[in-house]
Amino acid sequence: xxxxxxxxxxxxxxxxxxxxxxxxxxxxxxxxxxxxxxxxxxxxxxxxxxxxxxxxxxxxxxxxxxxxxxxxxxxxxxxxxxxxxxxxxxxxxxxxxxxxxxxxxxxxxxxxxxxxxxxxxxxxxxxxxxxxxxxxxxxxxxxxxxxxxxxxxxxxxxxxxxxxxxxxxxxxxxxxxxxxxxxxxxxxxxxxxxxxxxxxxxxxxxxxxxxxxxxxxxxxxxxxxxxxxxxxxxxxxxxxxxxxxxxxxxxxxxxxxxxxxxxxxxxxxxxxxxxxxx
Amino acid sequence: xxxxxxxxxxxxxxxxxxxxxxxxxxxxxxxxxxxxxxxxxxxxxxxxxxxxxxxxxxxxxxxxxxxxxxxxxxxxxxxxxxxxxxxxxxxxxxxxxxxxxxxxxxxxxxxxxxxxxxxxxxxxxxxxxxxxxxxxxxxxxxxxxxxxxxxxxxxxxxxxxxxxxxxxxxxxxxxxxxxxxxxxxxxxxxxxxxxxxxxxxxxxxxxxxxxxxxxxxxxxxxxxxxxxxxxxxxxxxxxxxxxxxxxxxxxxxxxxxxxxxxxxxxxxxxxxxxxxxxxxxxxxxxxxxxxxxxxxxxxxxxxxxxxxxxxxxxxxxxxxxxxxxxxxxxxxxxxxxxxxxxxxxxxxxxxxxxxxxxxxxxxxxxxxxxxxxxxxxxxxxxxxxxxxxxxxxxxxxxxxxxxxxxxxxxxxxxxxxxxxxxxxxxxxxxxxxxxxxxxxxxxxxxxxxxxxxxxxxxxxxxxxxxxxxxxxxxxxxxxxxxxxxxxxxxxxxxxxxxxxxxxxxxxxxxxxxxxxxxxxxxxxxxxxxxxxxxxxxxxxxxxxxxxxxxxxxxxxxxxxxxxxxxxxxxx
Numbered sequence: 001x002x003x004x005x006x007x008x009x010x011x012x013x014x015x016x017x018x019x020x021x022x023x024x025x026x027x028x029x030x031x032x033x034x035x036x037x038x039x040x041x042x043x044x045x046x047x048x049x050x051x052x053x054x055x056x057x058x059x060x061x062x063x064x065x066x067x068x069x070x071x072x073x074x075x076x077x078x079x080x081x082x083x084x085x086x087x088x089x090x091x092x093x094x095x096x097x098x099x100x101x102x103x104x105x106x107x108x109x110x111x112x113x114x115x116x117x118x119x120x121x122x123x124x125x126x127x128x129x130x131x132x133x134x135x136x137x138x139x140x141x142x143x144x145x146x147x148x149x150x151x152x153x154x155x156x157x158x159x160x161x162x163x164x165x166x167x168x169x170x171x172x173x174x175x176x177x178x179x180x181x182x183x184x185x186x187x188x189x190x191x192x193x194x195x196x197x198x199x200x201x202x203x204x205x206x207x208x209x210x211x212x213x214x215x216x217x218x219x220x221x222x223x224x225x226x227x228x229x230x231x232x233x234x235x236x237x238x239x240x241x242x243x244x245x246x247x248x249x250x251x252x253x254x255x256x257x258x259x260x261x262x263x264x265x266x267x268x269x270x271x272x273x274x275x276x277x278x
Numbered sequence: 279x280x281x282x283x284x285x286x287x288x289x290x291x292x293x294x295x296x297x298x299x300x301x302x303x304x305x306x307x308x309x310x311x312x313x314x315x316x317x318x319x320x321x322x323x324x325x326x327x328x329x330x331x332x333x334x335x336x337x338x339x340x341x342x343x344x345x346x347x348x349x350x351x352x353x354x355x356x357x358x359x360x361x362x363x364x365x366x367x368x369x370x371x372x373x374x375x376x377x378x379x380x381x382x383x384x385x386x387x388x389x390x391x392x393x394x395x396x397x398x399x400x401x402x403x404x405x406x407x408x409x410x411x412x413x414x415x416x417x418x419x420x421x422x423x424x425x426x427x428x429x430x431x432x433x434x435x436x437x438x439x440x441x442x443x444x445x446x447x448x449x450x451x452x453x454x455x456x457x458x459x460x461x462x463x464x465x466x467x468x469x470x471x472x473x474x475x476x477x478x479x480x481x482x483x484x485x486x487x488x489x490x491x492x493x494x495x496x497x498x499x500x501x502x503x504x505x506x507x508x509x510x511x512x513x514x515x516x517x518x519x520x521x522x523x524x525x526x527x528x529x530x531x532x533x534x535x536x537x538x539x540x541x542x543x544x545x546x547x548x549x550x551x552x553x554x555x556x557x558x559x560x561x562x563x564x565x566x567x568x569x570x571x572x573x574x575x576x577x578x579x580x581x582x583x584x585x586x587x588x589x590x591x592x593x594x595x596x597x598x599x600x601x602x603x604x605x606x607x608x609x610x611x612x613x614x615x616x617x618x619x620x621x622x623x624x625x626x627x628x629x630x631x632x633x634x635x636x637x638x639x640x641x642x643x644x645x646x647x648x649x650x651x652x653x654x655x656x657x658x659x660x661x662x663x664x665x666x667x668x669x670x671x672x673x674x675x676x677x678x679x680x681x682x683x684x685x686x687x688x689x690x691x692x693x694x695x696x697x698x699x700x701x702x703x704x705x706x707x708x709x710x711x712x713x714x715x716x717x718x719x720x721x722x723x724x725x726x727x728x729x730x731x732x733x734x735x736x737x738x739x740x741x742x743x744x745x746x747x748x749x750x751x752x753x754x755x756x757x758x759x760x761x762x763x764x765x766x767x768x769x770x771x772x773x774x775x776x777x778x779x780x781x782x783x784x785x786x787x788x789x790x791x792x793x794x795x796x797x798x799x800x801x802x803x804x805x806x807x808x809x810x811x812x813x814x815x816x817x818x819x820x821x822x823x824x825x826x827x828x829x830x831x832x833x834x835x836x837x838x839x840x841x842x843x844x845x846x847x848x849x
Contacts, residue, residue: 019711046695047698048692048693048694048695048696048697048698049692049693051544051692052700053540063700064700064702064710064711064712067698068698069690069692069697069698069699069700070698070699070700070701071540071543071570071700071701071702072700072701072702072703072704072712073536073539073563073566073570073701073703074536074562074563074565074566074703076532077532077533077536077563078536079533080528080529080532080533080534080536080537080540081536081537081539081540081543082540083526083533083537083540084498084500084526084536084537084538084539084540084541084542084544084548085540085541085543085544085692086540087498087524087526087541088497088498088523088524088540088541088544088545088546088548089544089545089546089692089693091693092544092692092693109529109530109533110529110532110533112529113528113529113533260519260524260526261519261524262522262523262524263522264522265520265521265522266520266522267520267521269492269493269521271520272489272492272517272520272521273479273489273656275485275513276479276480276481276485276489277477277478277479277480278305278308278309278477278478278479278480278653
């Protein structure tokens, strides 16, 4: 860890706030925070030119734990808020943090349209397949037989596949990471931030409290066996058929990001009034 | 209206072109120096429903519709019964219909009106590509005493992009209608305009509101289409680009309001426009903007509710949700424009207040003034341009939500070195750090209340005019109706004052008490079934003397004569 940090002009610590996280001991999100600060340091971005935007949930607490500008908004709407920010301030680096409940359930519609809109931002979803902050209810990525108080005997519903949805909706960069590998995750975040357009990074981040079984993930993850493709058809087949633990960049697209021109007025305000003159 | 005005309704089934004929007539009359108002009333269908252009023309400023129409023209009567009592006729009304145009609606047939028949459909058939609405336009112009050339010029201006053939057909129909009305004299001629034509605007309330926002500094809008607010967004889309800004179409209203919060957090004054159903969806994020102190402007062009209600027709029943809809204690700005022209002022003022007070502002317009069009004097440029207090010189002790005497704390904009903070809907400390402590919770609630309570809103908070011991209280688009009723009553020797708050939240108890000082009777006029305005007044203000309420839900407008009667019948 220190060997990676030593060569950087900016230190990961420069991007960390003094606020103590509320996460449970052992939560995967600590490592995600580490990956964030490391990626920012590697990019050498001034912290005031980064904005971390989030919704509601354990993972959405991450903005205040960085030393960047942050927005901890309402449940599920972080992508919309980030879109308004990025199109009006294109020079800022915008990273959106979410979880599987915030991002795929209440925020599902915004996920589709953010991929489709392809604004240059990075969307990180820390997926632990459970609602942690409300104590253990099933999310859209939870297995059908996961028994909870809210879904006795399990939901019986098939979990959906965020990476395929992202691909079908037009995301321009798709990767999967594991929180327990913060160096690899940081590298992928660097690439995601640098890649033009909407980059989607799923980070498998265990919930040790409500999903202790997820501690096993460290034994299940493995590097993706083949290099990333820019062919959406190939990417779809691979993502649909992999075991869910392929780690690495899975798709790099070349769609042009949506970036409307912003700047100074081309006309005087009184020019607009001519629409109304009799 | 001391001077006589002439009013007419042009109606037809959806697609028959009643609204086009109405807007051409309005433009021609106003270009020649008359004053005019054109309201529209339509059914929910895009094609095949019912549509009517309601015009009132005269020599003085016109802010409301008449009690009865002097002239009703049915291009056809298909579906016209759906208007119910919205379009009122009387014995003096002249009704012109096509003998082959279907059955005259019962409400009009029962009025005992004078009738005349013109075969719009058959006449149109004799002209290649001819249309009945242009014949009706010619008839109306002749009856009102408007010169043919005036109409012809407006048609040339507005329809030239339809191609030469269509233009020629329209002109031919116009002439045919003009000739068909030759020799008819039903005493509908407009009095001569007293003024020389000057540089005026022909504008709808929705367009005026959009321009007001841009004048106030708005450079970002997020849009989700909804009747009857869409025109605001459609006008802003190209206009913002010209001003160096941008409009994003959102996937829903939840996204729209969060987009403008994001843009404003980044330092760009931002707005969205919607109607009741969209406002309901925006409530959670309005609370976020209140808690995180992010300036935004939301225009609600009210329509009849609840739920989908009557999307195309006006009502004043979103007052409750605008004032009370956010959960928790969430003081914010609520304003209401009082006329088409005032849509510009009030939206600009709302933008200025939102920016200055770092608060969301809801602007309660409605379908009537939003979609009505009138000739107005160019509103003067005013100094209300958003000035947000930004943190530029950041010290190590910078606190985003620091308490200040006026409650307003400097906002660091992303990119400003050393100002980093996380805006949060969670209860936070002065630094913005989340907390569950009672002290911080109370302190920040106090801060947000104080900044609104301590601000001096000046005289713009209300329109307050007239004298006498009777005060008529109203708000929003009914202000013009009440003003006219008070004018009529004055002719009968009844003196009354008008009090119409433009600023609905925060309330202004001292100014209100001063405005009603010495009044013995109060009449409240509003277009809501639940008398929301009355209850709001009761909650915050002391109403002196005897109180009467004249309230009714949409879609029927509250008419001048009803207000006049309520002012005089005081038992």
